[in-house]
Amino acid sequence: MQYISTRGRVEAKGFIDTVLMGLADDGGLMVPAEIPVVAEATLQKWKTLSYEELFLEIFSLYINDEIPIEELRQLVSRSYSSFRTPEVTPVHQLNDSLYILELFHGPTFAFKDVALQFMGEFYSYISKKQNKIIHILGATSGDTGAAAIQGVRGKEGIKICILHPHQKVSKVQELQMTTVDDENVLNLSVKGNFDDCQRVIKELFADLDFKGKYHLRAINSINFVRILAQTVYYFYAYLQINKGDQLPKINFCVPSGNFGNIFSGYLAKRMGLPVNKLIIATNENNILERFVKTGEYKPGEFKSTHSPSMDIQVASNFERYLYYFLGEDTAKVSAYMQDLQQNGKITVSQEDLAKVQQDFAAYGASNEQCLEVIEEYKKTYDYLLDPHTACGIAACKAQASEGEVTVTFATAHPAKFDEAIRLVGITQQFPPQIEHLFTLPQHQKVVEHDKAEIVRELEAFYKL
Numbered sequence: 001m002q003y004i005s006t007r008g009r010v011e012a013k014g015f016i017d018t019v020l021m022g023l024a025d026d027g028g029l030m031v032p033a034e035i036p037v038v039a040e041a042t043l044q045k046w047k048t049l050s051y052e053e054l055f056l057e058i059f060s061l062y063i064n065d066e067i068p069i070e071e072l073r074q075l076v077s078r079s080y081s082s083f084r085t086p087e088v089t090p091v092h093q094l095n096d097s098l099y100i101l102e103l104f105h106g107p108t109f110a111f112k113d114v115a116l117q118f119m120g121e122f123y124s125y126i127s128k129k130q131n132k133i134i135h136i137l138g139a140t141s142g143d144t145g146a147a148a149i150q151g152v153r154g155k156e157g158i159k160i161c162i163l164h165p166h167q168k169v170s171k172v173q174e175l176q177m178t179t180v181d182d183e184n185v186l187n188l189s190v191k192g193n194f195d196d197c198q199r200v201i202k203e204l205f206a207d208l209d210f211k212g213k214y215h216l217r218a219i220n221s222i223n224f225v226r227i228l229a230q231t232v233y234y235f236y237a238y239l240q241i242n243k244g245d246q247l248p249k250i251n252f253c254v255p256s257g258n259f260g261n262i263f264s265g266y267l268a269k270r271m272g273l274p275v276n277k278l279i280i281a282t283n284e285n286n287i288l289e290r291f292v293k294t295g296e297y298k299p300g301e302f303k304s305t306h307s308p309s310m311d312i313q314v315a316s317n318f319e320r321y322l323y324y325f326l327g328e329d330t331a332k333v334s335a336y337m338q339d340l341q342q343n344g345k346i347t348v349s350q351e352d353l354a355k356v357q358q359d360f361a362a363y364g365a366s367n368e369q370c371l372e373v374i375e376e377y378k379k380t381y382d383y384l385l386d387p388h389t390a391c392g393i394a395a396c397k398a399q400a401s402e403g404e405v406t407v408t409f410a411t412a413h414p415a416k417f418d419e420a421i422r423l424v425g426i427t428q429q430f431p432p433q434i435e436h437l438f439t440l441p442q443h444q445k446v447v448e449h450d451k452a453e454i455v456r457e458l459e460a461f462y463k464l
């Protein structure tokens, strides 16, 4: 298995080098040169596997034996030992046509833990093997940062700096990141929004001297290993609810911000998972919905919503999808991405739009709808949804047809977003791991949205 850049100007790489590269050196994103296809008979065999066994099967298709299987098994076992359930991502059935895939049973109560617990173990493994310090740099709208910090806090050979938008994450998200007092962690609270944070990160990764000097590594979903780790739970969910001989097609409905989670579903489908519709759920920051409906990808005005992790305008994984849907034509991808940079938008032809609409459906829930759904599902099913999952349910209602079975992703635990839950008059009991955060001191540095200032902070941190 070789990996190439969506912009075609990077030499093909193996798995470990791809992960270490993060953002491709030509500014594109790394993708597998060929997507492996899983036969139906193999899918049938996978039905009896545990989550960890399934992870090993899927990763074995992608890692070229670069990590000996026993060592990989240990990494995976350590990664998921921190989850509160052995199933890692259990499925909860609400009715005949709707299942919830609970992705919030990891240490920071969000889906990001599933990939980032593994990445923490992986980076630690590589740092030891190569005897090199790893400097992780990431941007977050709340969940990635908390999960990434939790995955590497206190680990030798690793330093991590996370940029989050100042006062634009939930209180619990902020506490999860900033109450960590390990010396290898730096939190920069940037006066701006998530897109500003992500832009700075991408610029720093594109500065190859800076990247090389400090061995910068990415934990965001620009890193292909994040995407791959997330495909595992699509397979797992599917196999949990289809234990019989049949392999019917089902829908997946995914709250989406940076397009990484749903792109993992696209990859799973290309690998042969019987997927009917991939439904993109967004909030009022609905660039992805507008793209799927009109063919125009154009960042709009940033809005703060009840689902802050999805308050994103520029979805970085969109480029990976462009690559596949444009027929793996790297020249076309480069031209489209240049268009986005120079003219602020990408417009695809009507013919191409029809292809997009075969791959995805999309729906952006308003703030009101989000709260209405939380209230309705609490009353009807006694099930408390977090606001991102509620946007997912709203999208499922709008886009799934009668007779179809849909798995909607519960991407976070409601305790992370109590600000929204309280608005519908519900008082929830926090899990003790979250409750105790309110008693701890916070460590963060508030900075301007200014690349030079951020670089100064980083260099000072790296010298410590």
Ligand SMILES: N[C@@H](CCOP(=O)(O)O)C(=O)O
Pocket: 139, 140, 141, 142, 143, 144, 145, 219, 220, 221, 222, 257, 258, 260, 261, 309, 310, 316
């Ligand atoms: N919603 C994310 C934003 C970053 O996305 P990623 O998947 O690229 O890490 C967050 O919570 O930080």
